[in-house]
Amino acid sequence: MTEETLPISAPVGAAKSSVWTRHRGALLFAGSIAIAFAAWQFLSTFVFNPFLIPPPLVVFETMVPMVKSGEIFRHVAISMARVGVGFVTGSVAAVVLGVLLGRIRVINELLDPVIELLRYLSPTAMIPIAVIWFGIGETSKYFLIFWGTFFIVLINTTAGVMRAPIIRQRAAECLGASELQIFLLVVIPSAAPYIVTGMRIAMASSFMSIIPAEILAADSGIGFLLQQSSVLLQTNRIFVALLTICVLGFVFDRLFRMAVDRMLSRYMSYIALT
């Protein structure tokens, strides 16, 4: 092979096969965050009142003792436990009911109108009654996260089960699959992408609804930290709490996606085919 016939892309690729090409996404991400922090530092030092918008360096200064004393972790742990319990129980209940709703017509006709009305009650709208029912202890938070998760996952699961391709089911049926086998081995795996999508949306919503629940009705957790700092006019601590929420949401969504990729990728990757 002469030099002229070499693929044109080869030298270009060779020149750039550096750290940059291999970690482009991560570097851009880090760059974007760094620029945002720099802009924030500049603006709150020279433009805005640093009491209202404390600069990032001050926020980090505030954060250090909170981290050292473990205070921030205590709040994070309790909030995450609430989200965890509510999210898991809500998802499980919703998947179980959702597959029944999607598969058994009578149940669907009976329950669908009720669900269609109830799902407009956001977890925040349910806080006052939850406090009366369950007090300001853990149960009321579990209930509120459960409530928010349940309807999102339920609707997605039902849709997924109802849309399991009829040809796929018939093909299994004439190979000899029983009703139950069609349901377990064909319909539910077909619904998996819908269920996972519902859970992902529900997880984001859980992160959002735990905060108002803790602001209004708790004596611990990140929301409580926000509320307490607000009453004491500690803007630094408010920003620590806000930053913590950002990082937590981001990390948990990545973890969720990684777990799905690891365990369910064969159910997720075929969507283009059907």
Next chain:
Amino acid sequence: MLALRNVTKVFGADAQRYIALDGINLEVSEGELVCLLGPSGCGKSTLLNILAGFDAASDGSVHFQGAPVRGAGKDRVMFFQDAGAALLPWLSAEENVRFALRVRKVPKPEWPAIIDKYLAMVDLAEHRRKFPAQLSGGMRQRLQIARALAVEPKVLLMDEPFAALDALTRRRMHGFLLDIWRRTGTTIVFVTHDIAEAVTLADRICLMSVGPGSRITEVIDVGLARPRDLADPGAAQLFKRVEALLTSEK
């Protein structure tokens, strides 16, 4: 083996009432390859769904080996045009065949040998670990054939199985199908709108008229030796005759 008497299918009621099939009579004997040939909308697929047991006839009777057909039976395996939809996309080629053996309650120790045999028969042995999305259209159809044959059905019901394939692949699939048919002795009911396909494959061709109220208008015994070439005088003549019958009918 399969006997249809006066099968009628009506959809809807009152003003929306639509008579799809109007008195279909057909006998298919064991080991026969019958083609149902007709234009789109003549109720071929409806008829096949009734044969499979997915759908019930409004009137008339369907008997399989002397017993009336009620619901889908595992002796009659339907073969779909859209293999991508019929296969389980989250299972690899061999796992799709294994799925059929599992739901058919074939004893587990026999699985590996059966899987090997049928994947080899359709030339997919090397691709056994691939998922349907990684296979070409023709390979997917072959996988569907392997999966259907693995449960050793008495009847294969094929609904325009190769209509979505390109002409070359389709010809190759015809060769495959005839070869497998000869080796297994399976009875095949093959639905198509392609005259050439019917002439190439069939023992008997049943022409269907356009709906509403489709019926079988003509049954032709082909009686040509295989493999058939459409350029041969016998086949060409048959092609012309079928074409004339289909066009005159309207």
